[in-house]
Structure formats: structure tokens, C-alpha cells
Amino acid sequence: FYLEELPGGSANANIPLLIREDMANFEVRRVLVDPGSSVDIMYSHTFETIQLNKRNLTPYVGSDLQGFNGTTTKP
Numbered sequence: 001f002y003l004e005e006l007p008g009g010s011a012n013a014n015i016p017l018l019i020r021e022d023m024a025n026f027e028v029r030r031v032l033v034d035p036g037s038s039v040d041i042m043y044s045h046t047f048e049t050i051q052l053n054k055r056n057l058t059p060y061v062g063s064d065l066q067g068f069n070g071t072t073t074k075p
Helices: 044-049
Strands: 017-023 026-033
Touching: none
Parallel strands: none
Antiparallel strands: 017 026
């Protein structure tokens, strides 16, 4: 990013990392990454490829998931 876009005017480990990305044929102007939160998503194909047993899966028991378009779903 450009120097004038730096939060506070300078690089600092205590401020978010700024990334530019295209997503699903939309221009995404800013993506903020929170290093204190992370999610590892493993699709069933990956799970099968590394030969893990289904008993290793645990169900999601959290709150509803919300998409970028504002809709919610129960996994």
C-alpha cells in the first residue's frame, strides 16, 4: 500500500495488516486481517485426501454464520 495509506503514517506491528484482493469477480478495496482471530476451514475433499477418519470430525455448535451479503445460516 501507499505511504499515505498507512494508519498513523508509519508501519507498526500494533496496527492491522492491509491487503488488496479481488474476490468473486468483485473489486475488494480493503481487507483487514485480525491476527488475534483465525479460522481453519477444511473441506471434505481435503479431509479425505489426508485420510482422516470421520470420527475425527466435531460438529459446529456456535452461533449462526453470517455471510458478506448479510444472510445467516445454521451449519
